[in-house]
Amino acid sequence: MRALLAGDAYGKWFVGLLVAAAALTPVLSLLVPPTSPLHIPASTLSLYGKYLCFALLALSLDLVWGYCGILSLGHGAFFALGGYAMGMYLMRQIGTRGVYAHPELPDFMVFLNWSELPWFWYGFDHAWFAFSMVLVVPGVLAFVFGWFAFRSRVTGVYLSIITQAMTYALMLAFFRNDMGFGGNNGLTDFKDILGFPVQGEGTRAALFSASALALLVGFLVAKGIVASRFGKVLISIRDAESRVRFLGYRVENYKTFVFAVSAVMAGIAGALYVPQVGIINPSEFAPANSIEVVIWAAVGGRGTLVGPAVGAVLVNYAKTTFTTGMLAPYWPFVLGGLFVFVTMFFPKGILGTLQGYSSRLRVTSMPPARANDAVPQPAE
């Protein structure tokens, strides 16, 4: 790990901060008495746990966008799929405590007069199965999607649009009641996770720590990928795809692999997000959500890994502050302004700019603006 982080001051800080957060916050939340100023209430824990999940999502997007030039406008879909896998597990844990007290079926299925569990719900009562689905479903979808898209050399804006179409299609599908995922209302009213009550303070602290650890592991994995020889090829693909192809690399394999890894990370983020907010519904698939993730990454600094995580926390903190107060109607102005401002005047983001100041020698971690970034090519 030391070798991995060599020369990356922000990375070291980031890792240290995450380790400290994962270890200290449960202590501050559970052992410190509520009267102490150091005490962290459970609601704050859940809120920041949510931010950490978003940070992992932004990190996963940065892996494909910042290092491979794939602007996915559908990463929210992988996040939501992971969330649904976790939600299905939590639904099955409710058992007979639902409104209809059906031993087998979740409430919404009883409500729809279904007589038996659909086949794709089998196994979700086992944690090991559900948790592996959190990884498998987004990963396989991304692999299949990427396999087709990258082999056909769908790039740039076209790729962005079809990823958006993918999440849009999934949203429409999950809104349907007969899909068997709770339709409009999604999955909610969770009781237990791994035998512990979801609302319990201990559980919340544990979920927070798990989110911090997941972000930590996600960061190290991403860092490992981009620092390796494989990562060098990814960056080359980002900067000059045709040249890399002509040099003999199978560009589509690199892209598909990194896209799938990124989707798995997004899925984990979604799975940790669901028990902390207590609900998953189809609006998580909304294309607007996925675009928002892009701005988190852009604010923090595209192509820096630490930056997008920081950006996600900052933007969402601002969002929470804005939307809970008098200023709620002005949040879209702020968010929209961020999109315009960051892309126009702040293209390197927070981290990129800081790195630019601190070390003008390191250029690999910062994407140069490319003149021919996925413009439909004029016939020359």
Added chain:
Amino acid sequence: MRITRRYWAIALVIMIVIAAAVPGANIAYADDDDLETAMRLFAANSFSETITAIDHIVSSGAPHATAIIDALGDRRLFVAENDRSVVYRDVDGALRDCRRGEVVTNPPAALTALRINNRVRSAIAAARGALSLFDPDPQRRREAAAAVFAARDPTALPAIESALAREKDSGIADVLKLARAGIVIAKADAPVETRIEAIEVLKDHGGRDALAILGSLSPETVEPVRKAAETAISTIESRLALWSTAQNLWYGISLGSVLLLAAIGLAITFGVMGVINMAHGEMVMLGAYTTFVVQEVIRTSAPGVFDYSLAFAIPLAFLVAGSVGVGIERGVIRLLYGRALETLLATWGISLILQQAVRTIFGPTNREVGTPGFMAGTFHIGELAITWNRLYIVIFAAVIFIGLLLTLRFTSFGLNVRAVTQNRRMAGSMGIATNRIDALTFGLGSGVAGLAGVALSQIDNVSPNLGQSYIIDSFLVVVFGGVGNLWGTLVGALSLGVANKLLEPYAGAVLGKILLLVLIILFIQKRPRGLFALKGRAVEA
């Protein structure tokens, strides 16, 4: 009896002569047999006899039949105690003779009003309907005939027959024939040939109503009739299936034209500048809100010209959306030149700002945009129902499409646009001010989006989210059709619209849409540059 008959015949001739001489006067068609019977039945003053009498009055077709039925309903129909003759008091209070409707000069001393109960009242109501079949006003006759066809009351049959015998208007006669057919077909005591003939009439008419009548035939019906009905049903059903396909096709064309309107501006800007304008949907929304504002102004200051509100809205919407578009190009997109993905993000931000601005100014709820009178309503071609506003939108889309096509083909601006689309750098070397072309193109594309907004305000909710609901579909049209070629957009929009509407009956609206999205995603794998891709020697494909 014989003498009275002759007397009536002479009276009839005289009356016809009078009627012919006096334009607009009613022609008397009194069938004295029926009237006589009715008089006799009325005289009994019993409920069931009265009801039978009502039927006779109706089938008599006498000119004063309506007056008699109305009098009965208002208890102004009397039986004279002495000679059991039947008289009624008309609305002016004059006592009239039921046979001829003439004023009685020496009224009988003792009169008994005819009793009525609910059964009689419903018979009266039915009779009034049937009597409208003889109304001098053809419009009312037509309505009555349609009502009788819908009611399929077997007791109306005599009235229909007599009305049919004297109906001159072939259109009304056709409806009457249908009505007769509808009744005869279910009449077990009618001759088989008549009933089969009736089935033929219904089959030729086609339509869902005929199908319902044929389908309601009881299973006990005699073999040949039932057989004929079954073949008629299958004939009508296959014809109807054809019509419903045609209807879906129309819906598809209608949706396609809406998509074309929404996407064509996007296609132009994407083709020329290679940037995806995520705020394009908001240009559509601005156009719709311009229409709303124009209508509000007209409502308060000049309500008389409301029907022409769209004529003001169209140029204004073009200008509003177009100038906002030029502003976006000059202020943001120009500075992000060559960075397509960044442009996508920045324009997304602009779309958020524009949406929220409109939400702040006009409120988050739907705004009411009126439809001018000439665009309201529906017309039918066979079984095809076409609403005027949809038709106008299709025409509007076609006009805009042709207008853009001509602009790009025959104006010097169009020439420049095409040159920049094909090869920006070469166009620049030839002295084309590519910057200016970019701004103008963006203005044009946005202006066209504003026009789309005017059209959409007529069929969709005008809300801040209006643009969002079309933007993804517009993208798909553009990537499906390919950029830099308006024909690609046309083909893309129409095929998506038609495919969507043709899938809907089988898969449902949502699933159809999902299927379509998946199909497009798969299609892009095969042709990553759309249907009509620009061909060139660029390495970066």
